[in-house]
Amino acid sequence: MGEDIHIAKMQYVHPEILYFHNAAHYHLKLALIFLDRNQLNPVVILCDRALTSMLKALYIQENNTPSPPSYFSMEAVPAAYRS
Numbered sequence: 001m002g003e004d005i006h007i008a009k010m011q012y013v014h015p016e017i018l019y020f021h022n023a024a025h026y027h028l029k030l031a032l033i034f035l036d037r038n039q040l041n042p043v044v045i046l047c048d049r050a051l052t053s054m055l056k057a058l059y060i061q062e063n064n065t066p067s068p069p070s071y072f073s074m075e076a077v078p079a080a081y082r083s
Helices: 002-009 015-036 040-063
Strands: none
Touching: 015 040
16 A cells, blocks of 8 residues: 555656666766775765765756756756755
């Protein structure tokens, strides 16, 4: 029965959101590999890319547009998501 509730709550998701979500997941998996090897510079870069990918997915969802900006500044991130 728990699965039925989950399925009932599913909504249409833009393919671009899935793309950026998968990219973020991939970057975080790679970051963990580098972290296990104590290579911290790639970890920081990969975590930054994962964050950027998730911000792009959020931007697409919130603005209902398939094309997020290529660069995010703190002004572009709504205040509700910064705290």
